[in-house]
Amino acid sequence: MPIVSPGFTGRRQSPDVQLPPGQYLTEDFPVLTAGPTPRVPTDRWEFTVSTEAGQKHTWSWQQLIELPAEKITTDIHCVTKWSKLRTRWKGVSLDVLLEDVETAADFALVHSYGGYTTNLPLEDLLDGQAWIAYRYDDDDLTPEHGGPARLLVPHLYFWKSAKWVRGIQLLLEDEPGFWETAGYHDYGDPWREQRYQGD
Amino acid sequence: MSDHVDGNALAGDLREIFAVDLTVATGQCAGCGYRGSVATLRVYQNAPGLVARCPHCEEVVLRLVRAPGRAWLDLRGTVSLEIPLSS
Amino acid sequence: MARAAVSGRLTWRVSSLASSDELTSSARRLVFEVPGWPGHLPGQHVDVRLTAEDGYSVQRSYSISSAPDGNLVELAVQRVDDGEVSPYLCDVLTVGSQLELRGPVGGWFVWRATDPAPVTLVAGGSGIAPLMAMVRVRALEGSRVPFRLVYSVRTPEDVMFADELRRRAREDPGLDVRLVYTRRAPEGSPEPPGRLGVATLNTYGWPAEFNPHVFVCGPTGFVETVSDVFVALGHDPRRVRTERFG
Ligand SMILES: Cc1cc2nc3c(=O)[nH]c(=O)nc-3n(C[C@H](O)[C@H](O)[C@H](O)COP(=O)(O)OP(=O)(O)OC[C@H]3O[C@@H](n4cnc5c(N)ncnc54)[C@H](O)[C@@H]3O)c2cc1C
Ligand SMILES: [Zn+2]
Numbered sequence: 001m002p003i004v005s006p007g008f009t010g011r012r013q014s015p016d017v018q019l020p021p022g023q024y025l026t027e028d029f030p031v032l033t034a035g036p037t038p039r040v041p042t043d044r045w046e047f048t049v050s051t052e053a054g055q056k057h058t059w060s061w062q063q064l065i066e067l068p069a070e071k072i073t074t075d076i077h078c079v080t081k082w083s084k085l086r087t088r089w090k091g092v093s094l095d096v097l098l099e100d101v102e103t104a105a106d107f108a109l110v111h112s113y114g115g116y117t118t119n120l121p122l123e124d125l126l127d128g129q130a131w132i133a134y135r136y137d138d139d140d141l142t143p144e145h146g147g148p149a150r151l152l153v154p155h156l157y158f159w160k161s162a163k164w165v166r167g168i169q170l171l172l173e174d175e176p177g178f179w180e181t182a183g184y185h186d187y188g189d190p191w192r193e194q195r196y197q198g199d
Numbered sequence: 200m201s202d203h204v205d206g207n208a209l210a211g212d213l214r215e216i217f218a219v220d221l222t223v224a225t226g227q228c229a230g231c232g233y234r235g236s237v238a239t240l241r242v243y244q245n246a247p248g249l250v251a252r253c254p255h256c257e258e259v260v261l262r263l264v265r266a267p268g269r270a271w272l273d274l275r276g277t278v279s280l281e282i283p284l285s286s
Numbered sequence: 287m288a289r290a291a292v293s294g295r296l297t298w299r300v301s302s303l304a305s306s307d308e309l310t311s312s313a314r315r316l317v318f319e320v321p322g323w324p325g326h327l328p329g330q331h332v333d334v335r336l337t338a339e340d341g342y343s344v345q346r347s348y349s350i351s352s353a354p355d356g357n358l359v360e361l362a363v364q365r366v367d368d369g370e371v372s373p374y375l376c377d378v379l380t381v382g383s384q385l386e387l388r389g390p391v392g393g394w395f396v397w398r399a400t401d402p403a404p405v406t407l408v409a410g411g412s413g414i415a416p417l418m419a420m421v422r423v424r425a426l427e428g429s430r431v432p433f434r435l436v437y438s439v440r441t442p443e444d445v446m447f448a449d450e451l452r453r454r455a456r457e458d459p460g461l462d463v464r465l466v467y468t469r470r471a472p473e474g475s476p477e478p479p480g481r482l483g484v485a486t487l488n489t490y491g492w493p494a495e496f497n498p499h500v501f502v503c504g505p506t507g508f509v510e511t512v513s514d515v516f517v518a519l520g521h522d523p524r525r526v527r528t529e530r531f532g
Contacts, residue, residue, distance in 0.1 A: 002337040003300055005385050007378045010342050011370045024342065034243050034250040036203075036257060079247050081342070115259075159247055179247055183264040183271035196266040202506035204530045208347055210391035211333035214296040223393040235524075238394030244532070 012082075019083050020190035026082040031144045034178070038114040038164045042148050047132065048167035051103045059097070061148065064132065067092045072131060074154040076161070077190040089152055091133030094125045094168075105170035109177060110151055113164040118177035119186060120153065120160055122170060129155055132165060157188040157195070206240035206251055212263055216270060219282060227278040230258035237261070237280070298335060298386040299323075303379055304358060309446040313364045313412060314376045315351070320387060325354045328419035329396035329501065329529070332359065332389030336371060346371045349416035349503070349529065350390060351447075353423045359387070362446055364412035395501065395529045399427040403499050406491040407435040408482075408512050410504025414446050416529060417503055421451075425458050434462045436490045438482045438508070440469040464490040482508075487515050494520035503529040 012024040019025065042061040049057045059067075072089045108122045124130065133152040134141050141147030146163025153160045159179050180186050185194040193199060206222055213221045222238040233255035240251040240260060248264035253276070260276035274280075301320040309315045330350055337343040352360035365376040379385065397405060397420040407417040414437055424433060439445050445465060455463040466486055467479040492498035500521060502512045509530045516526045 002298070002335065002341075002343060003384055003386060004339055005336040005374070005379075006383065008336045008338050008374050010336075010338055010344060011368075012342065030245070032246050034246040034248075035252060035259070179264075182248055182262045182273045183266060183269075184247060196264075196269070202530070202532050204347075204506065204532050205395070205528055207331070207392045207395050207529055210331070210393075211296065211345075211347065211388055214391055215388075216295065218294055220391070220393040222391075236394055238392070238527075 017085065020077050021193045022081060022195075023077055023083040023190065024081055026084055029084060029087075029145065030078070030080075030082060032078065032080065033144075034116065035114055037143050038112075039143050040113050040148060040164060040166075045148050046166065047097075047149070049097065049101055049170065050167065051101060051170045052105050052172050053102075055102070057097075057101055064092060064149070065134065067096055070131065072133070072152065072154075074152075076154050076158050079157040079159055079184065079188070079190075079195050083190075088137050089131065089133040090135035091131035091149070091152060093128060094130045094132065095128065097132065098126065101170070103170045105172055107171045107174045109169045109171055109175050110160075110162045110165060111167045111169060112162045113166050116162055116164070116178050118160050118162050119175055119180055120156065121174075121187070124153060124156065125168070129153060155189075157185075157190050159184065160188055203241040203243050203252075206236070206238040206242055208242050208244065209237065209240075209249060209251060209261075209263065212249060212265065212270075216272065219284065221280065221282065223283060225281040226260060228253040228256060228258060228260050229276050229278050230260075231256035232278075296388050296391065298388045300384050301359075301387040302384045303381050306379070306381055309362055310444050312444075313362060313446055315360060315362055315446075316375060316379070317352075317358055317360045318385075318387060319357050320359050321357060323357045323359060324390070326350055326359075326390035326419075327393070327396040327398065328353065328423040329416045330390035330392050330419075331416065331529075332361070332387050333391065334361075334371070334375070335386040335388075336374060337386070344370055349419070351415040351418040353419060353426045359389075362412055362415040362418070395503075395527050397423070397499065397501065399423060399429050399431075401499070402431060404432040404492045404496050405434070406498050406500045406516075407433065408487070408491070408500070408502045408504075409435070409437045410482075410508035410512070411439065411444070412446070413502075413504025413508070413529070413531060415503070417501060418447055420501065421454060421458070421461065424461070425454065430460050432460045432492070433458075434464070434491055436464045436466060436482070436487065438466045438468060438504070441467060442470070442472045462490070482512060484515050484519070487512065488519055491516070491519075494522075497522070497525070500526040501529075502526065504531060506530040506532055 130153045134149040251261040262273040264271040301318040335345040348361040
């Protein structure tokens, strides 16, 4: 068993609110990255939804930002144990983007520039639960935090909120993504502490 | 820190699992065929797990995730590892 | 020393801080007493783990700066002001306190005293730590392998192990030490401060024709720049070994 280091607290604060189990509060916004940071100019950026039938729906940057956007204030929970409260975003709801998409799929595999992927049930992307976010704290989303645009699904652990999002593949069967093939949970509900497979 | 470190930094976590030092093993990247010591990979540590990428093509060649009481090692990006053994 | 390749899997060892003193105003030399320490090769590192009262735990790697000396292991830790672990090690941990440490680990970034090839060492900041171990083991083993150390620091006050390096440059036969200042050089220095560039590395490192080993250690950006220079100067990339600190 580990020995306790007296006086060691780490970069954390004591929460005045209820956090999901095992989480700690942070004030800054840690940058997690599994590879070099992709830098995608908006004139080359594209977002594609593809269905199980092979249909593709693609938006350019200009088309994305002309869609009705929402302002979102939400808590986020990273599986590496930090939580950040009342983060402020702006983006397009996936309800808007998926409105005209014909599908019988139950699952989604999200793809990013740089090769990252993550999976989740399609229903978790609908009903005001998920956005393609392109502004954070009244500024353009920086590349470090997933800019030009990232997925925002704040009710799941934050690895599901794929940075540098480039598309969503709709699937009849669940297909595990980058972290999900390496031990992380397929669903990832922070309130049920679903960090690893079998949790 | 957001910068990558060298494959050397994997040594401790791998030695918790294996009896030999895998950082001196020679690996071949499944993406581009690059051959080199595991110690020369680019390791990203500020992530939910350790991600080691090929210094030549930047593809993921090794991943290691630690959970309490278990670990996952993903080597699908590696063709093979040649491991020196003391005879 | 050859026992560094211990068989069996590695576990954390409870170690206690035997001494702590100032290396520079922002770095400390920490010596740990590690029961059952198997010895190490110069260039290897340890992992340190800290655990808070409520179970929150983090780990970091630190290079060993000492030559093998029984159960004692010396680290040179640079304080990163907003860091999680280094300020704790530098400012909070007191002599006699315990923490968990495992090692030695890493068999790639090591120098072996039996290898006759000349050696170029390039350190940036705290990157001196594992190179210091190499310099010390060389002396301990009575090796005459020619060593050139190029050490890049911001100002004269940032030189770690300054006295020892000055003494060794005088006394250790075949060891050259060259300090390069990036922000402010000492009074009367022949060269103005500046970044470590091709010219400096070409002048103070061994030429590629000598087929030297090159060990480069320090912050990631520094290591990247320096190792690119050596490869551009014609060195075999496999002989340019790096340790990035992040
Ligand atoms: C093989 C190896 C050997 C090493 N040897 C040495 C050595 O001999 N000496 C030495 O001094 N160092 C060494 N290092 C570096 C060392 O491991 C640590 O990275 C260093 O001490 C900083 O750790 P820290 O916990 O103090 O800082 P961290 O907490 O890791 O922070 C470092 C920086 O990143 C930023 N940061 C990181 N996480 C967050 C976050 N969640 N929120 C906001 N900002 C964040 C901080 O602002 C800070 O500027 C070595 C590294 C490796 C890989
Ligand atoms: Zn490759």
